[in-house]
Amino acid sequence: MKRTYLVVFSIAALSAACLAEENAEPLREMIVKNAGALRGKTVYVDMAGRPMRASFKGADETGVEVKAMGQALSLPWKQVGPRRLIGMALKAASSAADLAVAARFAHAEGLDEEVGRILDESVAKYPGAAAETAKLRKELVPAPKAPSERTPGAQRPRAAAEPVPETTSKVRPSAVPTFHCLGLYWSPEEGGAGKKVSVKYRVSGKGRWRPGLAMRYNPVKTPECKADYRGSLVNLTPGTIYEIVLQLEGTDTRTVFRAATWSERFPIASVVKGSSGASNVKVSRSGTPQGYVLYDGTGCTIDTGNNADHGIDVNASYVIVRGYTIKNAKKHGIRVFSGHHIVIEGCDISKWGSESEKGWGKDYQACVFSNSREVHAVVIQRNKFHHPTWNTNSWAEKHGRSNHPSGPQTVVFWEAKGNHVIRYNECWSDKDHYFNDIMGSGYNGGYRGFPGADSDIYCNYMANCWDDGIEAEGGGQNVRIWGNYIENVMMVMGNAANSIGPIYFWRNVSGRSYSPPGSSWGLTHGNLFKMGYAGSAKWMTGRMYIFNNTIFQPNGEGASGLGGGSKPINHCTSRNNVLHVRNSDTRSISTGPSVDNDFDYDLCSGRYPGGHQKNGVTGKPRYAPGSGFDFKTKTGSFQLAPGSPGYDRGVVIPNFCDVYTGAAPDMGAHEAGTAPMKFGVKANFIPPGTKPPAAEKAGQ
Numbered sequence: 252m253k254r255t256y257l258v259v260f261s262i263a264a265l266s267a268a269c270l271a272e273e274n275a276e277p278l279r280e281m282i283v284k285n286a287g288a289l290r291g292k293t294v295y296v297d298m299a300g301r302p303m304r305a306s307f308k309g310a311d312e313t314g315v316e317v318k319a320m321g322q323a324l325s326l327p328w329k330q331v332g333p334r335r336l337i338g339m340a341l342k343a344a345s346s347a348a349d350l351a352v353a354a355r356f357a358h359a360e361g362l363d364e365e366v367g368r369i370l371d372e373s374v375a376k377y378p379g380a381a382a383e384t385a386k387l388r389k390e391l392v393p394a395p396k397a398p399s400e401r402t403p404g405a406q407r408p409r410a411a412a413e414p415v416p417e418t419t420s421k422v423r424p425s426a427v428p429t430f431h432c433l434g435l436y437w438s439p440e441e442g443g444a445g446k447k448v449s450v451k452y453r454v455s456g457k458g459r460w461r462p463g464l465a466m467r468y469n470p471v472k473t474p475e476c477k478a479d480y481r482g483s484l485v486n487l488t489p490g491t492i493y494e495i496v497l498q499l500e501g502t503d504t505r506t507v508f509r510a511a512t513w514s515e516r517f518p519i520a521s522v523v524k525g526s527s528g529a530s531n532v533k534v535s536r537s538g539t540p541q542g543y544v545l546y547d548g549t550g551c552t553i554d555t556g557n558n559a560d561h562g563i564d565v566n567a568s569y570v571i572v573r574g575y576t577i578k579n580a581k582k583h584g585i586r587v588f589s590g591h592h593i594v595i596e597g598c599d600i601s602k603w604g605s606e607s608e609k610g611w612g613k614d615y616q617a618c619v620f621s622n623s624r625e626v627h628a629v630v631i632q633r634n635k636f637h638h639p640t641w642n643t644n645s646w647a648e649k650h651g652r653s654n655h656p657s658g659p660q661t662v663v664f665w666e667a668k669g670n671h672v673i674r675y676n677e678c679w680s681d682k683d684h685y686f687n688d689i690m691g692s693g694y695n696g697g698y699r700g701f702p703g704a705d706s707d708i709y710c711n712y713m714a715n716c717w718d719d720g721i722e723a724e725g726g727g728q729n730v731r732i733w734g735n736y737i738e739n740v741m742m743v744m745g746n747a748a749n750s751i752g753p754i755y756f757w758r759n760v761s762g763r764s765y766s767p768p769g770s771s772w773g774l775t776h777g778n779l780f781k782m783g784y785a786g787s788a789k790w791m792t793g794r795m796y797i798f799n800n801t802i803f804q805p806n807g808e809g810a811s812g813l814g815g816g817s818k819p820i821n822h823c824t825s826r827n828n829v830l831h832v833r834n835s836d837t838r839s840i841s842t843g844p845s846v847d848n849d850f851d852y853d854l855c856s857g858r859y860p861g862g863h864q865k866n867g868v869t870g871k872p873r874y875a876p877g878s879g880f881d882f883k884t885k886t887g888s889f890q891l892a893p894g895s896p897g898y899d900r901g902v903v904i905p906n907f908c909d910v911y912t913g914a915a916p917d918m919g920a921h922e923a924g925t926a927p928m929k930f931g932v933k934a935n936f937i938p939p940g941t942k943p944p945a946a947e948k949a950g951q
Contacts, residue, residue: 416498434704437480446502584600755796829897852866912924
């Protein structure tokens with residue numbers, strides 16, 4: 252019996268090996284055919300189980316020749332793994348037919364993510380074959396199944412997974428996704444003040460349930476408020492279906508449902524190739540969820556010579572605007588008039604805007620601008636926004652009748668619908684071309700504001716403004732801001748006021764804060780968080796969560812804390828922050844009027860309201876060697892040194908801070924023993940506790 256089993260196993264293994272060889276043969280033949288185009292290019296091979304960069308020399312029916320570490324190597328085809336073979340094929344391909352061979356091989360090997368990447372590249376490089384590519388996509392990539400509206404509780408759980416509870420509530424929840432987050436909404440029967448809703452989640456059908464941050468009852472009387480209970484799941488994986496359980500604490504009222512995060516891969520149905528020139532570009536052809544229209548401006552410069560109001564006008568949905576350099580637009584670099592599911596990526600925008608007076612620019616003219624209330628789901632990623640044509644007045648200079656800064660910005664969504672993502676951008680300028688706010692708009696006293704509900708701002712580098720680095724004011728409904736580095740600003744982050752909430756700020760780092768002599772109210776610098784209100788305290792009705800942020804003090808020129816010395820603060824929870832203020836500042840948290848706050852587990856160098864910080868630490872942080880921000884690489888190290896106040900003194904925060912390296916989480920934005928923080932166009936957010944993509948680990 253044992254011998255029979257071994258024979259069967261050997262035949263099965265041999266059959267699988269033969270099948271793999273059969274799948275690979277057409278791809279190898281294509282590489283041999285196009286070896287001349289590949290010669291001298293960088294490829295990757297695996298040596299002793301490790302990825303190695305090599306220079307391609309040639310290929311024949313027996314294998315490939317490369318040069319690595321100064322030595323010529325001959326590798327038989329069997330030693331070139333599937334992913335390495337695909338990498339070579341993508342560089343060797345000279346037609347859509349060649350890429351189709353690569354796609355079929357990836358599909359046969361079960362590498363579905365590679366199939367999508369290859370087909371996207373085929374459409375971008377060979378738009379004339381878009382129809383054939385679309386047909387192949389339909390064959391190889393089945394349409395994703397939407398999450399079922401049926402209750403998962405009625406389904407049998409997988410053997411390896413914990414059971415799924417039964418839904419008892421008749422009220423359906425809803426979820427609004429982005430790449431890494433889900434905004435949750437529910438108005439259960441019997442909900443009310445003092446009753447929280449517990450949250451737990453997991454990847455659909457897999458493993459144990461993980462706790463999320465509980466949601467609190469907070470209905471706000473406006474049609475903009477989506478539910479009595481609102482909250483977010485964060486640090487999620489893109490393109491993933493999650494199961495979620497919401498339960499009204501102290502009751503059996505429960506709902507179980509599924510929701511999926513956005514995929515980071517946008518299918519491309521057609522390409523509009525751009526060209527350099529002085530004319531405004533019109534983006535007017537919409538795609539579909541199954542296939543975006545790519546407006547490819549790679550290598551193109553649009554310089555209107557201040558003769559056109561905008562470099563690009565967008566009136567379309569399911570479009571990608573990629574790679575344009577835009578200069579000398581009279582008002583805005585890109586204006587979004589209408590549409591949704593719009594991606595603006597890899598653009599470089601400078602010298603925009605018109606003069607108001609005395610060298611000051613007109614207010615709210617921006618790199619990306621929209622004042623449409625219906626625009627939503629705009630992704631702004633990996634762009635460089637810098638050096639507007641005109642300057643902004645500081646708080647020490649009059650612009651018109653006011654000393655309030657007024658001038659150009661980088662991103663403005665005026666009262667937009669929301670569901671935007673602003674990530675991996677670099678926004679900076681020089682001392683003669685400052686921004687008003689770096690990004691933000693109105694209305695600060697209102698139920699929408701900036702950036703709009705269910706929006707994320709993360710992993711950006713921002714510098715050089717006279718007012719707020721990020722002005723996230725207005726509704727603040729499931730707005731999430733994390734992982735940003737902000738320096739050379741007056742106020743780091745504006746949150747005055749937050750009318751609906753909740754708004755979340757975590758793992759942000761602030762650097763230098765400055766306002767010149769003669770500024771209104773004697774300002775010399777601003778706060779990490781503005782706090783307070785705009786117009787009236789009636790707008791201070793939304794909840795705020797402030798976790799694991801760091802006030803860094805380069806040369807003692809950093810920001811003040813939460814609300815400065817006396818700003819009012821309402822409905823705010825803080826945990827694990829490093830609130831290291833200047834020696835001249837007496838407070839880490841404002842001791843002004845307050846309602847319904849919970850400040851604890853923070854490292855404070857200054858005073859804070861009485862009755863709080865029962866588990867907090869008083870003192871100043873000491874950082875590990877090499878701390879600080881590197882402008883050239885846009886990386887930073889802000890880890891506490893062993894023995895520093897706040898080291899291993901934080902608290903676990905479900906879903907926000909539940910992965911750590913020591914006895915307990917550290918206070919501050921940067922956990923000891925983790926990789927340097929990255930900001931800007933080369934950043935890539937990896938949720939804590941997950942592994943980076945294979946390509947990143949391999950150095951590709």
